[in-house]
Amino acid sequence: MTSYIVRRLLWGVLLLIMVIFVTFLVYFLLPSTDPAILRAGRDASPSVIAAIRRDLGLNHSIIVQFWNYLTGIVFHLNFGYSYYYNDPVGGLILNRLPATLSLTVGAAILWVIVGIPIGIISAIKRRTFLDRASMGIALVFVSAPVFWLGLIALFLLANDIGRFHVFLGSGSYVGLTTNPWRWFQSLILPWMVLSATQCAIYARLVRGSLLQVMGEDYIRTARAKGLPERTVILKHGMRSAVGPLVTVLGLDIASLLGGAILTETVFSIPGIGRLQIDAIGHGDLTIIQGTVVIAAIFIIIANILVDIAYAFLDPRVRYE
């Protein structure tokens, strides 16, 4: 097991280097304005621009630039400096992380505690009105784009522009440590919107995998033992159905941590997604690279964690 984890981590690092290289290459080759000009501001003289080029290391060859960038990340956790904010990218991302983390974790809790029970009920009551209704609603939410749902939610329920003034609206986010109650209130709508789609996906996923499991022979054995149906479903059925869920959950959380761009934009939450979208607007290459690399790190770590979790969930899985 330990050797497996070490091997996976080494592969993860290699994969990360490849991701860094590709993002680096993509943004290098992208037809964008010279970062030095962006950085220099309006009507800068050529000598100033040349000085900035030297400062940023843009006069080196692409290989050297990549090497500097890579060693900066690996050895100093240095993702470079933002052209626009003139701050270290690592620090900028770190500042934005709590907002994204709040949004993601809260939404994940919500979609797990709502989506999974709906899926279970739907599977048990298969082909009844309840099943068809919840799967129909799920289909609507799966198909609805988050930005649309977000706007609808704001127009309906936000306390500023909403039809009914129920929840705090867009741009009301404050940090958890600043004002926990306001933090909570400001995130209610974003959580609901972000988890709506996910709820629907999870409900369908649970329903599907539970239905498959309930046809297994060992479920018949559990019933033949005289177990109450509740135990058959929740213990024997869900024990097997939970595997695919963990995989999806791990990757979903990881990819949202890399920036819930749409939700953060609609609700003006200062998270990594917003940082990213603003950086694109400013042509701020180092931030774009930095956020992509961070997202990749999250995904790679989540993959490893999911695989390790599998060994605990399913005794048949053994990693040599």
Added chain:
Amino acid sequence: MSSEQPAGTLLSVENLSVQFPTPDGIVHAVDGISYSLDAGGTLGIVGESGSGKTVAALTLIGLTRTQGATVTGRIMFNGRDLLTASKTELRHVRGDDIAMIFQDPLSSLHPQFRVGSQLIEAMRIHRPITKSAARARATELLDLVGIPDPKRRVDQYPHEFSGGMRQRAMIAMALSNEPKILVADEPTTALDVTVQAQILALLERLRSELGMAIIMITHDLGVVAQIADHIAVMYAGRIVEAADARRLFSAPQHPYTWGLLRSIPSLEGPRGVELVPIPGRPPSLIRRPSGCHFHPRCAYALPSHAAIDPPLVDAGAPGHMVACLLDAAQREAAWAELRAGGAPEQARIAAGIEDDAVEPTEVAG
């Protein structure tokens, strides 16, 4: 005990029918079967896949209820009808009074729970015993069914067991509450021949040691020959012949039973006798053949057999019943010819069945 059940009768199934509605039509999985099981006795139910034998067994403990089946008849056990028993009542019968083991031991144990904990769970649903007492008993049971090193095995997962050991573990689980009846649905089909023999010997030993009754469901007459004292042969959801095991093997009355007997190799019969498969496939249980359901595959069928549905009638010995339209003399002559190694065509002539009869034809869908 109900006054309607003779003393010594543990279970009596009366006119049991099970139907499943499907988009293609109603599946007549079980069509009016009756049998009874004595305490400590062994009943073999034999038939091809799709003859309704498994459905009949699952219905005993109410496991077809969840599948939307329409069930009629009576299943009298301990003086009450299990068909009208409430969900909770039935749940207390399952795994306690009537335990069941299944065809595929590989998939019948939950892969993600330890074998011991699956046994412990089976006990603790029905008995108020502590975890540690249940655990000790689980170890004992594994030992009883012949699993070596049970103290270590009790903490292992099913995938660490071989196929035969898993079936032993299933049996241990079924025995954990000392059931009065063990229903074994093709318990040896998925196993090697040598392991099959061991499992059958184990069941036989447990039956005599623990005094439980066994219902053995199988497609293999060889299996029931070793273990059953009474045999019912099922075809297309019905019992077509039932008799004491000895009687069934010495004087079988139904052409389908002849077919089953002639399709298994025998060490005792004349050598060089070819194994003869029964032609055709089991019929669709949605659109069953008219008249005698077996007539399309029967070598002895007359045109009239496609119209008359034979009732199950006395066949000349106590407890021996058969549903066949041939008369007793014809059956006796035909079986005598078959037993001597004759082909079905010769047996047909020997039985004096006129030649203008219908040729056996394949059953259409």
